[in-house]
């Protein structure tokens with residue numbers, strides 16, 4: 001056996017630790033051993049330096065006398081940089097109101113991992129795909145664990161399992177076993193007719209707005225469509241959002257929307273604010289209770305089948321997710337109880353419509369902002385034999401190559417979700433040599449990863465055709481993850497993608513969209529997701545369509 005002492009390059013040699021290892025160890029074995037002693041996340045980053053000389057083989061390490069420095073990617077370990085901040089408010093004014101622009105400025109200034117302090121809450125952000133993948137991987141280093149500093153802590157709701165539960169909780173384990181099959185690709189296919197019916201119901205309203213020559217604010221209407229689809233498919237509820245131009249939003253939708261708004265507002269002030277017995281924190285708790293009450297009542301009324309079914313069969317045969325939850329059994333005959341599935345369905349409903357409504361809004365933004373996009377999608381529809389009576393299926397939308405590129409590029413540049421957060425489980429050394437303490441909150445900034453100039457060519461350019469290039473196939477792992485990745489990634493992505501393609505195609509075939517107001521379209525910085533707050537468009541009914549080009553055959 002050999003015994004050598006090691007310390008982290010950048011720290012004092014006097015605190016070196018003695019490590020014993022067999023003389024048969026090669027360089028890679030040494031990297032792994034030392035990484036495990038010093039909690040270095042990726043052993044491949046480990047290098048050895050002795051008397052200012054880099055050691056490149058195991059025999060050089062064996063021969064070194066005295067403490068050996070451990071470098072990370074050839075560099076010393078270091079603290080995570082970030083703005084110094086002001087007393088009490090910390091970096092609040094460095095970040096808000098334009099948190100997207102300001103985080104970009106901070107990444108430019110401090111590098112790919114930064115720390116900000118907001119009224120006592122320290123949060124780490126990255127725009128680096130590799131770090132994001134490490135955060136998302138649910139490992140001995142990181143997990144989704146909702147501790148007081150975590151941005152989702154203010155909402156509570158750990159009993160939902162999905163979204164708000166810790167990964168090591170029984171609630172998450174059980175809901176994550178039962179609910180994903182009902183949102184898998186096969187299950188989602190049988191939702192296509194209901195999705196189509198939902199968008200077709202909106203036509204009477206958009207026709208009327210067109211006849212009256214009126215423009216409309218996109219997000220609220222996409223919210224009506226998105227929530228109507230989710231209400232129908234999750235709860236079996238009819239929200240009646242398109243009975244007239246001004247039909248009010250269903251109570252459930254208004255309450256969920258205010259929860260989304262309030263939770264961002266409360267967490268943007270810091271974790272200490274969460275438990276205040278008044279103001280926004282109290283309103284947030286009250287609205288959460290209301291959302292749960294409404295969902296419980298709706299679930300009791302939802303239409304149901306009779307037979308119990310195995311998970312996959314239940315996913316294909318149930319009329320809605322309440323029906324699914326009541327009938328689905330696992331191999332051992334276990335089922336979800338009402339206490340388990342009602343909170344989970346609250347989350348699925350909310351996660352389902354706010355995000356999809358926002359993505360649809362950004363897609364309409366794309367139509368009216370980026371030249372030629374609208375015409376190309378329309379031409380593609382025509383070339384795929386689209387007409388007013390078409391029955392849209394998943395097979396059909398999957399054939400729409402440009403549409404699919406357009407959705408991907410919209411999610412790259414304008415993804416609704418931007419701040420999935422994880423918690424550090426131990427003190428550790430990250431790639432780049434960053435020292436991170438246990439219980440630190442880390443956020444993979446999806447927006448900034450997707451627009452990172454070190455990863456993307458012409459990152460700011462909206463270019464759907466980039467998705468056809470060789471370069472895109474060889475992009476770094478983790479550089480595009482609109483639905484996050486790893487075990488806690490989105491379980492509703494099949495649903496979302498199918499829905500937005502059906503809704504947008506049907507709308508675009510019927511209407512020509514144009515921007516109704518000049519000026520900058522802004523996002524709402526105090527909303528939990530990124531949505532355009534002032535995008536006004538005109539949707540004019542089409543009466544003429546272009547000729548087929550025969551491009552379908554070539555696709």
Ligand code: HEM
Pocket residue numbers: 161162163164165176183347348349351352353355356359415416417419420421482483484487488489490491492493495496
């Ligand atoms: C464009 C639309 C959507 C986007 C961009 C999106 C994005 C995301 C992201 C980034 C996460 C990870 C959150 C985190 O790590 O903290 C997530 C989780 C989740 N999403 Fe989505 N989502 C979308 C649509 C949907 C839909 C339609 C549903 C359901 C019908 C859904 C249900 C969920 C659920 C239940 C989770 C939590 C999974 C878990 O806790 O393991 N999402 N979503």
